[in-house]
Amino acid sequence: MEITTSPADLHEQINSWKGIVNDVRGDVKMMRDRLEQTVLSNAPRDVMTKVEHFENRFLRQREVADEMYHDIKQCAKKISDSPSQVVHDDRPVDDFHTMQHRMQIFQKLYEELKDDFNRFMPCEV
Structure with missing residues (x-):
């Protein structure tokens, strides 16, 4: 089944992904700052191993x-270089489908990291 998608719609999705990636960058920085507080405390050796992890x-x-x-x-x-309407078979651009899948994995792994970290930190602060 062919679907026509405008580059504007694709760019909206791409901008959303950029926002997600930037949010992850900011969150990781905040988590590193929190972790640094644990380093500055005189935490036991087993905690420091987790900190390094x-x-x-x-x-x-x-x-x-x-x-x-x-x-x-x-x-x-790549989308900008394409025509004004992108005709695809559920895949606007080969890279777009791949990026969509990679973003799903990126978000899933980040959520797992954040959950692991939040389980670790309350016990150590």
Whole structure:
């Protein structure tokens, strides 16, 4: 089944993804700041091991967010270079479908990280 989607609609979705990625970046920064408070306290060694674990996960999450943002911008550029109406078979642009799937995974993994961190922090603050 062919569907016609305007680039404006696709750009709206892309802008939404950019916002999500930027929100994740901000949240990760806040979580790192909270984690830093644990480091500054004289926490036991087992807590410090968990701190290091979260520092590594936050670093990786930030790297993935940067990669996602770059790839989203590339997808937007590809759509900008396309005609005024994009005809597709449930896939506006090959990269768009891929980006949509990657965003779902990105959000799922981020939510898991945030949940893990929130379970860890209340016990340690």
